[in-house]
Amino acid sequence: MTIRIAAVGDIHLSEHARGTYRAHLDGIDERADVLLVAGDLTRHGTVEEGQVVVDEFRDLGIPVVFVLGNHDYHSDAEQEIAAMLRTAGMYALDDSAEVLLDGRLGVAGGKGFGGGFAGKCASEFGEPETKAFVRHTREIADRWRIALKGLDTDHRIVLSHYSPVKETLAGEPPEIYPFLGSYLLAEAADAAGADLIVHGHAHAGTEKGVTPGGIRVRNVALPVLGRAYAIYCLGGEEL
Amino acid sequence: MDIWDPPHYVAARVQRAIAEDERTNELGIRVDIRGDHLFLQGQVCEEDQRERVAQVAAEAAPGMVVHNEVICVAVGEPGEQEVL
Numbered sequence: 168m169t170i171r172i173a174a175v176g177d178i179h180l181s182e183h184a185r186g187t188y189r190a191h192l193d194g195i196d197e198r199a200d201v202l203l204v205a206g207d208l209t210r211h212g213t214v215e216e217g218q219v220v221v222d223e224f225r226d227l228g229i230p231v232v233f234v235l236g237n238h239d240y241h242s243d244a245e246q247e248i249a250a251m252l253r254t255a256g257m258y259a260l261d262d263s264a265e266v267l268l269d270g271r272l273g274v275a276g277g278k279g280f281g282g283g284f285a286g287k288c289a290s291e292f293g294e295p296e297t298k299a300f301v302r303h304t305r306e307i308a309d310r311w312r313i314a315l316k317g318l319d320t321d322h323r324i325v326l327s328h329y330s331p332v333k334e335t336l337a338g339e340p341p342e343i344y345p346f347l348g349s350y351l352l353a354e355a356a357d358a359a360g361a362d363l364i365v366h367g368h369a370h371a372g373t374e375k376g377v378t379p380g381g382i383r384v385r386n387v388a389l390p391v392l393g394r395a396y397a398i399y400c401l402g403g404e405e406l
Numbered sequence: 407m408d409i410w411d412p413p414h415y416v417a418a419r420v421q422r423a424i425a426e427d428e429r430t431n432e433l434g435i436r437v438d439i440r441g442d443h444l445f446l447q448g449q450v451c452e453e454d455q456r457e458r459v460a461q462v463a464a465e466a467a468p469g470m471v472v473h474n475e476v477i478c479v480a481v482g483e484p485g486e487q488e489v490l
């Protein structure tokens with residue numbers, strides 16, 4: 168049975184956006200079965216901006232799953248923003264997983280982080296700052312593996328802010344790739360198995376890519392899509 | 407005494423200001439300098455963010471003529487479905 172996944176990221180709602188975003192989501196419950204939001208929900212990561220996100224996305228009639236992005240961490244209010252989303256009846260993944268649609272769909276993931284791509288990446292060596300940077304990504308990838316393996320659902324999706332592959336960064340300056348994602352995220356998904364990876368963060372990137380293990384990757388950053396959200400159908404032809 | 411500021415550093419300073427200034431926090435803006443002309447390129451999500459980006463750039467590079475070529479992303483209707 169087909170599952171229709173709506174996805175968008177990098178909506179960057181500031182307080183100026185209050186009351187303006189909701190119109191883009193009108194009728195989404197007729198077009199999709201679930202909405203995934205791939206981080207950078209806010210501009211500065213304040214509680215006030217988090218409240219704008221809650222108000223614009225609540226009660227859409229379908230499950231809404233968020234991860235946070237780097238902007239949502241800027242004011243050290245990320246835990247509070249995640250809690251506000253959950254209180255409003257939505258999901259906020261933090262290197263965790265959720266089972267949706269009566270066990271037909273599992274979504275695992277979180278913010279992710281950078282480090283670069285195989286052969287051109289940082290490693291856990293040298294100064295403590297360098298080691299901490301790379302360790303952060305490795306520990307995230309380890310938690311994703313566990314979260315994914317725990318999902319016994321018909322389909323599994325990874326939701327991230329940072330990119331797992333470099334194909335979907337095409338259009339960004341190659342010099343900043345290590346700040347846009349890490350191959351460790353793709354490696355975790357390839358090891359545990361998934362049908363799709365959805366991410367954002369790379370505003371100048373490209374929508375479509377694939378992991379070395381063959382999992383489809385979609386960059387759904389709003390400036391990349393140029394539309395309110397993309398819709399991906401899993402599990403056969405759309406009826 | 408006047409210190410000559412190489413354009414390379416001015417561009418870097420402006421780009422950093424746009425990323426770090428609380429009014430903007432906009433990360434993907436490209437800054438090019440040709441003589442005393444400063445060109446801004448990239449995409450933002452709100453029309454007034456476009457203007458704030460130019461304002462922060464002007465303050466970080468006083469005396470330069472700012473050309474704001476940043477565009478505001480239009481949020482279109484959700485399009486075709488993709489069957490995976």
Ligand SMILES: [Fe+2]
Binds near residue numbers: 177179207236238370
């Ligand atoms: Fe973003």
Ligand SMILES: [Fe+2]
Binds near residue numbers: 207237238328367
């Ligand atoms: Fe981001």
